[in-house]
Amino acid sequence: MGYTIGRLAKLTGLTVKTIRFYSDAGVLPEPERTAAGYRLYGDQDRVRLELIRTLREIGVDLATIRSLGDRELRDVLDLHLRAVETQIGSLQRTRAVLKATLDRDGDPAEEDLRRLHTLGRLGAAELGALRDVFIDEVGGDVPARHEWLTQMRECMLPDLPEEPTAAQLDAWLELVDLLASEDFRDSLRRQSEEYWEERDLATWREANVQLMREALDAVRAGVEPGSPEAGVILQRILSAIGQSREEMLRGFDEHDPRAARLWELVSIIKGTPWPAEPTIAYGWIEAALRAQ
Template sequence: MSYTIGRLAKLTGLPVKTIRFYSDAGVLPERERTPSGYRLYGDEDRARLELIRTLREIGVDLATIRSLGERALRDVLDLHLKAVETQLKSLQRTRAVLRATLARDGDPAEEDLSRLHALGRLGTAEMEILLDEFVDEVGGGVEARHEWLTHMRDAMLPELPEEPTVAQLDAWLELAGLLADEDYRDTLRRQSAEFWEEDRDFDAWHEMNVQIMREALTASRAGIEPGSPESEPILDRILAVMGQSREGLLRTFEEHDPRAARLWELVSIIEDRPRPSEQAIAYGWIEATLRHLSAAPGETWTQNRQ
C-alpha cells in the first residue's frame, strides 16, 4: 500500500515537515513519486519512520540512523548505549564537582572552575588515548620495554567510581597531567634504557619480579626490620635473583624518579584501594634495608633505629 506524505503524517502522528526533513536528510530514503512529483511511501517506510522517531527520542544522531542500511539495529543500539554511558559518567563527574563547590561558603574559587573545565574535556576515552601515547613514546622502540608497559597499561588506567569524590577527581586530573608530562616520559625512557636494552626476556623478568616481591613482602609482614641482622640474608637472596650488587641497586633507587611512585598513589586514590600498594611495600622494604646495610662503617642496626 502506498501513502502520500500527508497520509503518512496522520498514521504516525509526525508533522509533514518532519517527515520531509527526514527524507531530505536521507534517513527515510525516497522510494517513488507520483507523476505530479508528490512523494509516496509504503508500509516499510511507515515502520522505519516509527523506528527513527524512537531512536531520535533516545538521542541517536541522524548520521548513525542514516547508517542503518549498512549496520544491524543491534549494533547501532550498542554503540548508542556506550555513548550514553560515557555521557552519564561525564555528568556524574560534573555533579560531584558542583556539589563539592556549592557545599562551600562563598563564591566558587578559581580552582573549582578550572576543575570543572578540565573534567569536561577529560573522560575515559581521552585518558585511554593519552595512555596509549604514553606507552608508545616511553616504549621507545625497545620491544621488551614496550611489552612491559603494554602489560601494565590496564593497571595504569583506573576507573572512576560512579560517585567520585573531589579527591578522586583531582587525582584523575593529576594522573592525566603526569602521563602527558614530556619530561617524565623522557626521564623514564632514559633511565630504563640500560635495563631494557640488554635484550631482556619479558616473561623471565616478570617471574623475577614476582619472586622479589614475594621475598620482600614475606619479610615485611613477618615484622623483620629493615637493616636488622635477619634482613641481611633476605636482601642478599633478592640481590642474587636480580643479579645486582648493593651499590648498583642503591644507585638505582637514588636515581629513581619519585613521579613513578606518585603515579601508583594516584591510581590507588582513584580506585579507593588501600595505600601503599604491595609493590610499594615490597620495594620500600628493600630500599630501607639496603640503605641501613650500606650505612657508613661503624654504624650499627641499633644506632640506625635511634
C-alpha cells in the same frame, strides 16, 4: 499498492514534514512514486521509521542512522552506548566539582575555578589522548616496556567516584598534571631504558611474581632487612630478576619519586589502602639492599 505520505504519517504518528525530511536526508530510502509523482511507501518503510524515531529519541545522529544499511543495528547501538557512557562520565566529573565547590561556605576560590577549568577542557577524547601520549613517549621503541605500559593504560588514570571527596578531586587533577609533564615522561624513559631493553614482558612478569612473594612473605614474617635471613631472601630475589646488588641499588638511587607518587594518587582516587603491596615489597627490598 502502498501508503501515501499522509497515510504513513497517520500510521507512525510522525508529521508529513518529518517523513519528507527523512526521505530527503537519505535516512529513509527513496520510495517508489506514482505516475503522478506522489511518493508511495511500504510496510518496510513504516518499520524503518519506527526505528529511526527510536534511535533519534536516544540521541543517535542522522549520519549514523544513514549508515545502518552497511552496519548491524547492534553495532550502532553499542557505539551509541559507549558515547552515552562517556558523556555520563564527563557530566559526573563536572557535577562532582560543582557540588564540592557549592558545599563550601563563601564564594568559590581560585582553586575551585581551576578545577572547573581543567575538567572543562578534559573530555574523554582528551583523557584518552593523554594516556596514549604518555605510553608512546615513555614506552618509546622498547617493545616490552611499551606493552607493559599499554596493559596499565586504564589503571594509570581511573575515573572519579560519583561522590568524590576534595582530596580525591585534588589527587585526580594532580595526576592529570603529572601524566602531562614532559619532564616526568623523559625521566621515566631514561631511567628504565637499560632495564627494559634486556627483558621481555613474560620473563619480567614471572620474575616479578617471585619478587613480590619473597618480599611480602619477609615483611609478614617480620624479617629485619639487615638480618642474615634477609640476605638469603635478597639473593633469591636478585637471581630471579637477573640483577646484581649494585644494579638494583643504582635503580633505587636513580628512581624518580614522582613514579611512586603517581600510584599513591591512583590509590587516593580509588579509595584503596596505601601503601599498596608493590610499594611495601620494593620498600623492604631497598631497605635490605642498603642494610646488607
